[in-house]
Amino acid sequence: MKTFSTGDIAGMCDVNLRTVIRWIERGSLKAYKLPGRGNNRVTEDDFRAFLHTHGMPVPTQLKPLSNRVLIVDDEAPMASAIQRVLRAAGFDTVVARDSFHAGARLLQDKPALLTLDLNMPTMDGSAVIRFVRENPEIANTRILVISAMGEPLLKKALLDGADAVLQKPFDNQELVLLAEQLLA
Amino acid sequence: MKTFSTGDIAGMCDVNLRTVIRWIERGSLKAYKLPGRGNNRVTEDDFRAFLHTHGMPVPTQLKPLSNRVLIVDDEAPMASAIQRVLRAAGFDTVVARDSFHAGARLLQDKPALLTLDLNMPTMDGSAVIRFVRENPEIANTRILVISAMGEPLLKKALLDGADAVLQKPFDNQELVLLAEQLLA
DNA sequence: TCTTTAAATGACATTTGTGACAATAAGGAC
């Protein structure tokens, strides 16, 4: 479990160490104390939650250094196609063919990007997007919705919190470009 | 009885080994010494007590011993019923109503016990059990399959790796007893 | 037995918490 000291956080948020301690004292930043003199430690999850609830930008040190992409699609040919293209472009790829594995992989692998097929019959894509955005642990995940659905539904996905949408059928270059933009 | 070296504890608490030794020297962390050069060992109970008295978070490696139960069931009344019974028996409960949330919660909360409804139309229970068993991170999660299905399918669940099965309808006491047995 | 790994130790470097006080920014009142 990764933890940060007040100094780490002060550096990442570009504020004084004294200020971080005050945030902790006031209770807006959750922390625990080491036995010695009570030096503060903040877990990564608590720090992410803090950033999230205060609408603060995620520091570069916390940004997912990985270029891992989780591909959620129940149609094997489509999943493979996306995987092949993204892999060729240098991304790490993981495929989830059903909603259970999608949820599990999402929290196990913590991908930087999630490509989400909205046409899956057994999954409520809208609920997935909202779940991601509401979970500080993974809220920073980029979401690319891929679907054969019409404009209105894609618009709704964006409202739910998707970062981009891609309508099937799509061009391979278009996919790579979008992925790179989202992870830039 | 499980014991930890100073290095183990340093890793789990995300501090330097030197610091752990100082905690021991000062007496805030109870330990005993091996005869040789006096290498320190800390029992799991002492370590847990230490974490508790200092308000420190429990490291993920120690988590599985929690009494958290993840209830996977798409029928709201059944999920609520199980939750009420288990909560009354002192368990921490989390409910997942669909397979996506089941997967996500499983890896987010790392419950000690998973109660799994096999009748969910959108989920392949057998695949879930195998996924749990094949993932070292959660492999020792206890799995209790709850289902209205017949004997053969329950037998298959046991073969897949479930720890116990419970046929609907079931007695509340039966459920509590099984949960307690599985987490003993 | 031999080799490899991990832990203890001391000396030294760095970081952190604390308190008091200064500086800054936001918002009203005039």
Add this chain to the structure above:
DNA sequence: GTCCTTATTGTCACAAATGTCATTTAAAGA
């Protein structure tokens, strides 16, 4: 605009806790 008020943040010095490094030695494998 200026002058306040107020809350938040920054600065500084010092003591205490934690981290780093090199070295020695036990523990663990083979």
